[in-house]
Amino acid sequence: MSLVKRVGLALAAPVLAFVVAGIVASLVLSITGDDVGGFWDVMFTWPAHRNIVSILNTTALLYLSGVAAAIGFRMNLFNIGVEGQYKIAGFAAAAFAGEAWLPGKLNTVAAIIVAMVVGALWAGIAGVLRVTRGVSEVISTIMLNAIAGSVITYIIFKIGVNNGNATNTKAMPEGTRVGTINLFKDSPTELYGLSLLAVVVGVGFWVLLNRTRFGFDLRAAGASESAAIASGVNVKKMIVIAMLLSGAVAGLVGLPTMFSDSFAYGSSFQTGLGFTGIAVALLGRNNPIGIAFGALIFAFLSEQATLLNILAGISPDIVSVTQGVIVLAVVIAYEVVRRYRVRLEQSEVAAQLADQSRATPQTEGVAS
Amino acid sequence: MRRFSKIAAVVVVGAMALSGCGSSSGGGDGKSSASNDVCKTAKGDGPKVGVAYDVGGRGDQSFNDSAYRGLTQATKDLNATCIEAKATTSDNDTTRAERLRTLAEGGYNPVIAIGYLYSPAAAKVAAEMPDTNFAVVDGYSTTLPKTPLKNLNDLVFAANEGSYLVGVAAALKTKAKHVGFVGGVPGAVIGPFEAGYEAGVKSVDPSIKIDVTYLTQDQTDAQTAYENPAGGKDAASAMYEKGADVVFHAAGKSGLGVFQAAAAAGEGKWAIGVDSDQYLTAPKDQQPHILTSALKRVDTAVYDEIKTFADKSLKPGFTNYNLKSDGVGYATSGGFVDDIKSKIEAAADKIKSGEIVVPSDPKKVK
Known part of the structure; x- marks a missing residue:
């Protein structure tokens, strides 16, 4: 796996988790009739x-x-x-x-x-x-x-x-x-x-x-x-x-x-x-x-x-909701990314094996 | 990976357990109180008031809601506008100070903090912001700074005096000669309620048995103490089952469970409310069981604070609210104490004249 790919995979899980948490928090806010824009306004303001x-x-x-x-x-x-x-x-x-x-x-x-x-x-x-x-x-x-x-x-x-x-x-x-x-x-x-x-x-x-x-x-x-x-x-x-x-x-x-x-x-x-x-x-x-x-x-x-x-x-309770969602999302995101990585590795190994077998068909033929 | 999913399982279960607690206590009229929120609609040119609530918050039908009534009154009579801030159970002095600071910084003045927990925070922020007035209900903030601050005051109540009167009512109404008290957490806040109540009961008949239960012994655990209707219900149910027929609570929102228990226990079982006139906010099926309420006029205190600020007569230091100044008392809604009113009034007169001195420490009740 290339370095870029590996770094990308390492960052994928936390980024995915925060995106999910952000979406869920926004949904909860719109359901409770709160000010979604105000929420993100405060969240993205650099703290004093x-x-x-x-x-x-x-x-x-x-x-x-x-x-x-x-x-x-x-x-x-x-x-x-x-x-x-x-x-x-x-x-x-x-x-x-x-x-x-x-x-x-x-x-x-x-x-x-x-x-x-x-x-x-x-x-x-x-x-x-x-x-x-x-x-x-x-x-x-x-x-x-x-x-x-x-x-x-x-x-x-x-x-x-x-x-x-x-x-x-x-x-x-x-x-x-x-x-x-x-x-x-x-x-x-x-x-x-x-x-x-x-x-x-x-x-x-x-x-x-x-x-x-x-x-x-x-x-x-x-x-x-x-x-x-x-x-x-x-x-x-x-x-x-x-x-x-x-x-x-x-x-x-x-x-x-x-x-x-x-x-x-x-x-x-x-x-x-x-x-x-x-x-x-x-x-x-x-x-x-x-x-x-x-x-x-x-x-x-x-x-x-x-x-x-x-x-x-x-309400401060919304922040508690967001914290809880982040934890859940992180657990799930890591599992999703892990499975993706395993599949990626498997397909890479399979590709390598296929390459090898194509490169050396004679030996294989002799062995069988 | 199995280990990780096991951790996840534990956390999920924990989260569900915690949110379960939250929803049982957060029920009530949380929604309706938010929708008719006076601070969202008030548009006056009077004082801009900042209010920081205690744990339990709006919708407790008791302590915090009483403050809200004072605030509502001020928006009507004094053209005040307002903003409200909510406490969380994981606050510390720094987060409380930050809440007061943010309110003051937003131009809100006076800033009124509900609950003694705000005392250290208010003392700190008042020193930083001398142009804003801070008040703490039930507070002791003015005792903390080394030199007295001109912009800080504490609004304190003789809760023991109101509790004495409902104690007299309980003693006159009990047929089983057996009454109960459910408190949030033992200590200097709830202790006077217990002491006054016990003294009131014993003044009528010293042989009456008084059961006392506190929802938690841990004074840092405000959640179990004041946001715990399920615990309040369990405690009161146990008392009714053991034969008590009148139970007084001083436990904020947890007290809503005491009323449920009284209604469930059936005919002849009474509950006594606290802080607000809780007969008025109780559901129909519970109203016939709410004998009276020990009033603690937080609404008066909040309103007075805003009024004296508006007409510039605000004095720093302690402001005392007692029976004499009508800062505490008992409720008559429902008419259940009409037949014994003369006896309660007689006791009230003796307290006002100083003939009876009500103890505020449960250990000192004779």
Whole structure:
């Protein structure tokens, strides 16, 4: 296959998916009697500086969440529990940082470690249940999501402080907070310092997958458990480690906003990132770079939802519809393109064989 | 590839489950309320008002719809024009701030945010945009900036006082000596409803049994708390089955399920609405079961905010709405409380005079 053809095929799937998603969104809008022109107007307007910053911040959060889900997916584990893991980890980190047992930035680092450990342990429960009792991690992580919410509430009413109508953890001291990076002078929003964690995690995920024995075992066990066992991989151990890693990364999801903006865990803590992360991982095909694109697209759409609502009078639910359609369309488009490629390869091979047989008819004749 | 299709299957199932939740809560009169949207037709030269709704949004027949009524009133009396923005359950302080900022940038002034969750966002944006007035219903935004801002105010309600009165009504109407309370999520917002209600019930007869259920314990889970009629119905049905005959809800749109449960439980089972006079918006089959509603006059607060802005008498800081100022109260539609009205009024007078101090923390109800 020529290079042009190969690049074309690689791009075909995402392009196809977005075209389909665009058509479906337009159809939904025209059915609900909304302003289709306004929708595309807002979508194609280059975002203002402050919106670009918000998009980047959201991208970082979704990227972390996407990687957390992808670590499990690579191992064939469906960690639906990123939602609960990042909530309880964020809560633990906020509670720890709020107590200010350690000075300044040491407190920050310790809080980040607390978040990773708590996230890992919460996910680890599901991992251990899976290998010892055979409980499906899908069920146990969903249950643990609900339990996380209740546990947090129970503790927060014991140790939290009332701030107006909200019950929050104690605000972390000034020295523990992480600064923001001012990308544009005229923008009131700034990039959260800990958003850079996404870059670190992304590089780490890539190295882990492609440059370590563990990453090889992980991919092998994910591709075929029986083959992995036959080649000496301890699959049970891999399951627990994969869940722990997934949970540790999930633990980071809530931190950028908390350390640079809200400074405490409370009712304004952002939820839903864990579930969106699953879609982002799927969109990025569990690949470190792909997930980054997936996260960027979802962040862009979420940011536009607010503008669409106010500028074009379109419900933010339409954006959720579009996000869902994109995920479905990507799955289908990749399958369509894959089948097309297989057929293309087959016909090329067949053509080559035909050429060969035409070029050497004598030998064939002798052989038969 | 089998692995991939398995993932796809999980996601599709998940998406269906989620959209299922969405449609059950998004039902109601969402469509009709959108079509008679006053902001699309209002053309006045009065204030340009921006409103950012809370989770649940228009069509909850309770909290947000009450704000909408105030807005509608302002378009009629004050020639106001308006624009509305909707919240999503995955908002954070940054997205909320962006919503307020976009409204202010579009030239809308005042900008009114419905729900205390907007408090940090409003405090932040008000500092950035000193020429726009911001108000937060149920808010605590004015406590957040280090120096008080001139363009920020909070509209707060003594929800416990209205709840006390419906508690008195519940206690006088219960035959089983057994009543219930369904709340969205425990905490400083819904707690006063529970506390006031319990205090009101006990003021009539301390032996009455009160069942309390919260739809979720997780204060970040607004969806389960306030957009969950199915959960509200389950909780109330369980109470009626256990013998309670009056159930009061403070759970936004989830409360619509409480009314369904009361209608399903049949004759002699009552439900009590919240925020708006919910008798007026309930379907015919549920109306005979809606005893009264604990009014929280968000409509008055929104209207006053716009009016004081228009005549330039707007004051920054907290504005309190209580029984004395007619900011909270109880509804009489349907006429089911007519026979006990004198007793409720007597309790109201005692609250107004300060003889009764209604607790706002459920733990402090004697």
